[in-house]
Amino acid sequence: MLIYRIITAALLVLALGVLLVGLPKPLFVSSLLSIILVATWEWVNLSGYKATSSKIAFMGVFLIMAFCIFIWLDFSESFNYGRALVSLYWTVPILGVFVFVTFRNSEFRNTIFRSDTCLTIFGMLLFCVLWISILLISSHESGRSLLLFGISIVVLSDVGGYIFGKLFGRNKLAPEISPGKTWEGFLGSVILPLSALLFVNNTLPILDPLYYAGAGIVTFIFTLLPVILISITGDLFISLFKRASGTKDSGDILPGHGGMLDRIDGLLLAFPVYAAIIFSLVMS
Secondary structure (H helix, E strand, O other): OHHHHHHHHHHHHHHHHHHHHHOOHHHHHHHHHHHHHHHHHHHHHHOOOOOHHHHHHHHHHHHHHHHHHHHHOOOOOOOOHHHHHHHHHHHHHHHHHHHHHHHHOHHHHHHHHOOHHHHHHHHHHHHHHHHHHHHHHHHOOOHHHHHHHHHHHHHHHHHHHHHHHHHHOOOEEEOOOEEEEEHHHHHHHHHHHHHHHHHHHHHOHHHOHHHHOOOOHHHHHHHHHHHHHHHHHHHHHHHHHHHHHOOOOOOOOEOOOEOHHHHHHHHHHHHHHHHHHHHHHHOO
């Protein structure tokens, strides 16, 4: 299992490198959309839909909405940053309140996870907000660097949690949601990305988009910390969702890792927050 996990991770890194460097912008954005589409398929599987037609209908509606968002934001022309940022400022708090109440209120959680309609609406909003944040970041002249930096935050957080949890894990973080996660792993999820990206900021600032925004150490930490914490929350939320559906992994498309939704769970909530924060800095 571990060897499959390592090989798959290496291939994912290679594929990400090809996407970031080797593809022109239209194909690059289309590739990211295809990744989201795989995750939407896994979402509807977890939501309890049995009929293939219903799953295809969900993906079709999302594709239509994704195209409408693409046009509404004028992605191919002069990108409308105002519309994108306002969309995130309105929708991110809504998603945050929904997730918070889901964690805190078991009655609300049971109602939501047993309702195909609620899961459909929430899933559609979740993936549309992720798409808006990707378009917002990709539209910038340094969009690929910004994208890589944001992904690095979430990936390093995931790796830090895995390593610290394996080496030092003793105290369970949320045993009723994800038995494997520990408070020691949580600390690793915070420490590794902060340490690694702070090192990059100090030694190779050309790789750090916050450097160009004139961010000092305090701004740097208070930019990364919310993204890290929210990525951990997103991971836990998808774990809660999978537990409610009686499933360990969202799919088996990635050997050793599960499904695509298992890999981007931290990005789902964290990336819109990252996009809103980073552009508030870059554009200020």
